[in-house]
Amino acid sequence: MSEQMRIMRSKELPKELRDRIVARHRSGQGYKRISAALKVPKSTVASIIPKWKKFGTTRTLPRPGRPAKMSSRGRRALVREVKKNPKITVAELQRCSREMGESSTKSTITAALHQSGLYGRVARRKPLLSARHMKDCIEFAKKHMKDSQTMRNKILWSDETKIELFGVNSKRYVWRKPGTAHHLPNTIPTVKHGGGSIMLWGCFSAAGTGRLVAIEGKMNAAKYRDILEENLFQSAQDLRLGRRFTFQQDNDPKHTAKITKEWLQNNSVTVLDWPSQSPDLKPIEHLWRDLKMAVHQRSPSNLTELERICKEEWQRIPKSRCETLVASFPRSLMAVLAQKGASTQY
Template sequence: MKKKVIEIYQSGKGYKAISKALGLLRTTVRAIIYKWRKHGTVENLPRSGRPTKITPRVQRKLIQEVTKDPTTTSKELQPHLPQLRSVSHYVWRKSNTAFQKKNIIPTVKYGGGSVMVWGCFAASGPGRLAVVNGTMNSAVYQKILKENVRPSVCDLKLKRTSAAGQ
């Protein structure tokens, strides 16, 4: 396809005509012609980057293992591949499949719930603790105070003091 773009370009046609004739985007045609002018070729050029440490056969084996269970970790893969010293964890899945059920590892976030309690304490120790069921409103709060303040005062052996003495 790239060679066809260059042939048509050399015959004198513009980006728009080439784009229409081959069914390519104009930006694609422009990029192909730019590369041809700069490097004199439309072939894929060698790229920089770290060379791969695994052979195509080992890569196929990794893909095969992870296809069976997409939630496989790198530590689980290492026993299957003794010739590798370390395997980085890559995500081996097709595009647009990230949220499919088989690719999701279930977790519980934020502890899963909450409990509301009322309590009191004094210098002599802790008082009663009451669990609040449902929504806290004035009536519920008054009931909690009525049922828990006096027994807590008695349990802690607190005595009444005058406000003037403080």
């Protein structure tokens, strides 16, 4: 047998060659003659021509494929279980499958869920919301949906955050060859206990970023009041907000303490009435994420350097980024209403 015939036996013939076989057959040539002329096995010719007579085509017809390991009824039942309880485990689904009379493996169950567009993912951590929290968020969203953009541009948004020297935020990817994971250029240096961290207070408006302050020691109401006294009006002045701006802060106990409230009242600061447990609404959360990414790309080696780099990167945040975040605030409010006060994607 020739090399070409051996290939023909192991591979599907091109459609052009199958058409030539049929054409020769229609001109009156026999199987043996067609086999010799086109250098294909006689058994192949004998297989192609009857299929052409039966189906009227030389195209490859769809094959039935391997039968499904799980019935469509069983798959629909699993999907219902997942929709009722998204946190259900594959082992629990396996027990459900057995109870329905379909003893399926974990891989079969996973594949069936994938076919329905359901994939296992790490659950996002969100604040625990009570009915009261959700109601407050809905009322806040309804109240401020109609605010003008001019009003939003006069808001000074504030918050605190913690940035670690070496921590989860320093996760990075590297291009490397197999077996070189521990080569020095492919590693990120770490120290015990994360190397420490710094707490920051910052603020911004649609006009750009305001002051960024490193908090020394433990934060309490008195220290928070001092931060406001030293930085609030100066930030508003730098951002040209004037005296009649609105100050946003969350409901942290330090922010709502008596001495803080007294200072804000004595200084005639208009405070935005903010709903509790609502980090999804705070546009400054996006700036914190931007800052952490920028800082850890520069790999600070100690806390002094970390603070310096934080302040440098905070000043580098473009005004356009701040404008966009404030302009997108209505979308956050709409998302809150769509979720009926529950956590959103923001």
